[in-house]
Amino acid sequence: MRSMHGGDAAVDALSQVRLFAGLDRPTLERLASGVRMRRFRRAEVLFHQGDPGDALFVVATGAVKIMLPSEEGEEAILATVRPGEFFGELALLDGAPRSATAVALEPTETFVLPRDAFRTLVNAEPGTRDALLAALAAELRRLTRHVEELHFLDITGRLAARLVHLAEESGVQAPNGSLRLDGPLTQGDLASMIGATRQSVNKLLGLFVDDGFIRLERDAIVILDLAGLQRTARR
16 A cells, blocks of 8 residues: 655646545645555455454555345345445544455546544545535435335346446447447346346346347447336336
């Protein structure tokens, strides 16, 4: 782990993070001097459920999955965090241990902001405090929607809904209107997101291909008919 002492690159990178977007240049420079950069390999654990919460993580490059592991080795994926997004704030706010495990989905770089610096920033900067509250509210709404889908949709509807959400959150639109979901996104990951088996997801993806909703590529899922998936998610 190395410190990001000043430097335009560090300041510019932090300014792109939604949580810090309202900070002026001098404040960003002070923040950059206390932030550290950590690099993680694919599948490397950033922290485990139950670990002490001593820092806020901001994804600079790569992607991180936030998940709950079971004793049998299965997992439930709660969220995927991408560049410019942050995680680990709950343990800093209430002092409780980490509520989930964080794992790098691909080679990933993160900014790490220690607890004391995080709390000082939140107390001193109303804009950061407001951005944090907005992010927490958005996460609560997302989790409420996720619980609703798990309880009231069948597996077909849950997979369709998940693909719609992924397309809306991180899909790259092509000139023909299709939306590309680039990796890392495996069938096992999708299964862990919707509470299903990988075999069930494999079968349903094949049906979605037959219906013209998606196209499967080697490293991506291409959404061809977003409206069709949305209708399937409401059945």
